[in-house]
Amino acid sequence: MQVFTEPILAALARQTSVPVASLKLERPRDAKQGDLAFPCFVLAKELKKAPPLLAQELAAALAGALPGITAVASGPYINFRIERGLLAREITGQIARDGQRYGGSSEGAGKTIVIDYSSPNIAKPMHIGHIRSTIIGAALVRIFRALEYRVVGINHIGDWGAQFGGLVVALRRWKGEVDLEADPVLGLLDLYQRSKKAVEEDEAFKAEAIAAYQELESGREGEVRELWRWVTEVSLRGFNATYRRLGIQHELVRGESWYEPFLAPALERVKAAGVTEVSRGALIVALGEVDKGLKETPCLLQQTNGTTLYATRDLAALFSRWEEFQFERCLYVVGGEQKLHFRQLKGVLARMGLAWEARVEHVDFGLLLGRGRVKIASRKRGEVLVLDDLIDEVVDEALGTIEAKNPELASKREVADAVGLGALVFNDLKRERIKDVIFDKAEILSFEGDTGPYVQYTHARLASILRKAEASGDAGLSATPDWSALENAGEVLVALGRLPDVVRSAAARAEPSELSQYLLALARDVSTWVSSPDNRVLGSPAGVAAARLALVRAAKLVLGNGLRLLGITAPEEM
Numbered sequence: 001m002q003v004f005t006e007p008i009l010a011a012l013a014r015q016t017s018v019p020v021a022s023l024k025l026e027r028p029r030d031a032k033q034g035d036l037a038f039p040c041f042v043l044a045k046e047l048k049k050a051p052p053l054l055a056q057e058l059a060a061a062l063a064g065a066l067p068g069i070t071a072v073a074s075g076p077y078i079n080f081r082i083e084r085g086l087l088a089r090e091i092t093g094q095i096a097r098d099g100q101r102y103g104g105s106s107e108g109a110g111k112t113i114v115i116d117y118s119s120p121n122i123a124k125p126m127h128i129g130h131i132r133s134t135i136i137g138a139a140l141v142r143i144f145r146a147l148e149y150r151v152v153g154i155n156h157i158g159d160w161g162a163q164f165g166g167l168v169v170a171l172r173r174w175k176g177e178v179d180l181e182a183d184p185v186l187g188l189l190d191l192y193q194r195s196k197k198a199v200e201e202d203e204a205f206k207a208e209a210i211a212a213y214q215e216l217e218s219g220r221e222g223e224v225r226e227l228w229r230w231v232t233e234v235s236l237r238g239f240n241a242t243y244r245r246l247g248i249q250h251e252l253v254r255g256e257s258w259y260e261p262f263l264a265p266a267l268e269r270v271k272a273a274g275v276t277e278v279s280r281g282a283l284i285v286a287l288g289e290v291d292k293g294l295k296e297t298p299c300l301l302q303q304t305n306g307t308t309l310y311a312t313r314d315l316a317a318l319f320s321r322w323e324e325f326q327f328e329r330c331l332y333v334v335g336g337e338q339k340l341h342f343r344q345l346k347g348v349l350a351r352m353g354l355a356w357e358a359r360v361e362h363v364d365f366g367l368l369l370g371r372g373r374v375k376i377a378s379r380k381r382g383e384v385l386v387l388d389d390l391i392d393e394v395v396d397e398a399l400g401t402i403e404a405k406n407p408e409l410a411s412k413r414e415v416a417d418a419v420g421l422g423a424l425v426f427n428d429l430k431r432e433r434i435k436d437v438i439f440d441k442a443e444i445l446s447f448e449g450d451t452g453p454y455v456q457y458t459h460a461r462l463a464s465i466l467r468k469a470e471a472s473g474d475a476g477l478s479a480t481p482d483w484s485a486l487e488n489a490g491e492v493l494v495a496l497g498r499l500p501d502v503v504r505s506a507a508a509r510a511e512p513s514e515l516s517q518y519l520l521a522l523a524r525d526v527s528t529w530v531s532s533p534d535n536r537v538l539g540s541p542a543g544v545a546a547a548r549l550a551l552v553r554a555a556k557l558v559l560g561n562g563l564r565l566l567g568i569t570a571p572e573e574m
């Protein structure tokens with residue numbers, strides 16, 4: 001809507017001698033009132049006037065000043081209505097010009113966003129938290145990139161910590177007992193679980209595990225390092241296969257171990273800042289003075305025996321990321337259960353007086369649960385949920401639906417992949433991320449509900465109209481549009497014009513659901529519009545058909561662009 005908001009804001013600024021940057025237009029609460037609204041409250045206060053009076057004065061002053069736009073005062077608001085022909089021409093025109101780039105902008109040019117996402121732990125399949133992190137993080141990567149930020153996606157693999165001592169010992173003892181060939185990640189998981197139990201129950205095992213971890217931490221080459229390295233490689237291979245299916249690629253894969261050389265300097269830096277203390281032999285940073293809620297929970301950086309912790313490695317990583325990228329924002333897409341951890345990290349930065357602390361954000365999210373809010377069980381493996389299995393299940397189911405609905409479709413497999421993944425991904429991004437997500441296979445795959453497949457289906461339906469127009473050589477293809485045919489499509493057009501604002505806001509709040517909700521509402525409005533017999537596209541008088549085709553083309557582009565930003569394919573047919 002920038003083509004309209006810009007002149008309106010400029011005119012308001014001129015009338016009031018207030019800088020444009022301090023003025024903002026809104027969506028009117030009721031679309032019948034207008035296409036854009038200006039709330040007068042803030043400005044009225046500044047100008048020491050009653051808001052309704054200011055609204056009236058400004059509306060009167062703007063009369064005739066904005067070609068094609070009328071301004072009407074309504075209480076403390078000014079409502080703007082754009083002449084329908086102008087609206088249709090400008091919006092469809094801009095979308096056609098921008099094409100696949102429509103929705104983006106260059107607000108991020110020259111700025112870097114670091115996004116830490118997915119970040120699973122080696123020797124285990126990704127758990128539910130990693131699944132959500134992967135999907136939300138990947139959507140954010142795409143959204144920020146569309147705004148021309150330089151995005152650095154980092155996979156902060158959990159490849160370090162005392163538990164790897166136990167795993168090494170388990171490998172020594174039981175490697176032959178599990179199948180590490182067919183499905184190495186699950187074989188490793190088995191060993192990992194056995195090692196955890198053994199550490200608790202068997203003193204000799206525990207001692208050997210501690211020694212193995214010390215050996216690992218020493219950095220020496222040898223058997224322990226080699227085993228650990230092998231585990232890392234096997235696990236990464238498994239994760240990469242999943243990422244490939246989701247079309248995801250991190251810019252950097254840096255496990256916790258990567259930051260080893262940065263640990264000592266990081267500790268020195270915190271100490272030099274004078275914010276550490278020794279408490280019962282351990283090195284801590286007290287945080288109560290910067291965050292009252294953390295009075296009882298200082299950040300523990302080094303244990304009595306000298307070993308470092310998850311927080312130490314994250315702090316070292318953060319310093320290194322700041323030095324390397326001077327990021328605009330550094331987002332941690334990690335589940336809500338790590339709230340305390342990230343609050344503590346920020347607390348340490350705050351105590352050190354580092355101004356960039358404000359740029360570090362924990363992008364947290366709720367749980368992924370099965371129907372009835374129970375843990376999701378997998379068809380194949382019960383308790384252990386493997387993301388790949390989940391994808392397979394949904395894709396299989398999608399294939400069944402497509403076979404039933406559209407048996408003639410040529411590329412069924414491909415479409416089932418798109419729809420299954422689309423269902424899974426959209427479900428994860430549909431509501432505010434902080435809310436829990438319910439995974440109900442039938443529901444998320446429905447072509448009619450608030451689902452990814454519904455948006456995809458709407459996209460495919462528009463594609464089909466365009467295909468038919470081409471095939472029949474519809475007169476609308478070459479005619480000059482008669483924009484009056486879109487008189488009743490004002491709301492759809494305004495919605496189409498909003499994509500760039502939605503993308504900007506989704507990025508600002510690191511909230512992909514803004515985009516998914518927008519797409520659902522748009523898909524609904526567009527479906528209603530094209531379904532109406534009054535809006536027949538094909539076979540209408542040439543000028544009318546041309547205008548309607550322009551709308552269909554624009555809506556298809558917007559739905560497709562929006563889906564792709566979420567990480568979802570937009571099929572032409574389904």
Ligand code: ARG
Nearest residue numbers: 116119120121156158314334
């Ligand atoms: N590997 C961690 C886990 O599974 C998540 C890491 C998130 N990123 C970070 N920089 N702490 O819980």
